[in-house]
Amino acid sequence: MSEKEFWQKKFACGDRYCKGQLIPLELHDNKKQGNVKAIGKCPVCKKTWTFSLPSDKETVEKWAPYIFDQMFTCTTCGSKTLKQVNLVINPKTGYKIDVKCTRCNQPGERNVDAEYFHLIGNRVLEITSREVTRYCPNCGKPVPSGSIKCPSCGVAVKK
Numbered sequence: 001m002s003e004k005e006f007w008q009k010k011f012a013c014g015d016r017y018c019k020g021q022l023i024p025l026e027l028h029d030n031k032k033q034g035n036v037k038a039i040g041k042c043p044v045c046k047k048t049w050t051f052s053l054p055s056d057k058e059t060v061e062k063w064a065p066y067i068f069d070q071m072f073t074c075t076t077c078g079s080k081t082l083k084q085v086n087l088v089i090n091p092k093t094g095y096k097i098d099v100k101c102t103r104c105n106q107p108g109e110r111n112v113d114a115e116y117f118h119l120i121g122n123r124v125l126e127i128t129s130r131e132v133t134r135y136c137p138n139c140g141k142p143v144p145s146g147s148i149k150c151p152s153c154g155v156a157v158k159k
Contacts, residue, residue: 007066013042013049020044024071026111028094029055036060036116038067043078060119068120071110074101079140082108084124097124103135 001009013020022040025048030037035052042049053063072082079101086098094113100106112120134143136150136157143150143157150157 003062004066007063010053010063011038011040011067011070013045013047015042015045015047018042018045018047021070022049023073023075024067025075025109027053027067027113027116028111029113029115041075043073043075046075060116064116064119068123071112071120072099072123074104074106075108076106077101077104077140079103079135081135087124103140 011022013022020042022042024038024040026039028037036055038053039050073080074082081101081103082099083102085100088096095117097110099108136143138155139153141152
């Protein structure tokens with residue numbers, strides 16, 4: 001089993017019928033128990049789950065790329081189309097990132113303790129500068145401005 005597969009299994013929905021991949025909404029350092037408290041939501045069944053992740057530096061470097069990649073997925077439509085709307089920084093409580101999906105237009109919120117924000121800083125910059133584009137109604141892939149057909153699946157799109 002690869003490292004990515006391991007963390008996908010660890011971060012899967014706890015509903016035995018769903019098996020969706022959780023989208024992290026919050027990450028908090030739990031110093032008393034020596035772990036990271038994570039809260040994730042399944043985009044399939046919409047259930048929210050709380051679980052622990054190891055907080056030692058070596059293990060954080062293993063789970064961080066997968067977890068933080070999932071963090072910017074929409075909990076409503078499951079697309080990686082979030083755009084940052086607002087960033088609130090509080091040294092005591094961490095970072096609150098207000099996001100909005102450019103595909104389904106649903107708002108959301110992500111919260112990360114300051115200790116882990118450096119792991120997603122580049123990703124936050126990426127979604128801050130993301131342009132809102134149109135998306136194919138058939139496959140959901142981005143459609144360049146002015147196109148009349150989706151470059152991925154060929155379906156006609158409205159201007």
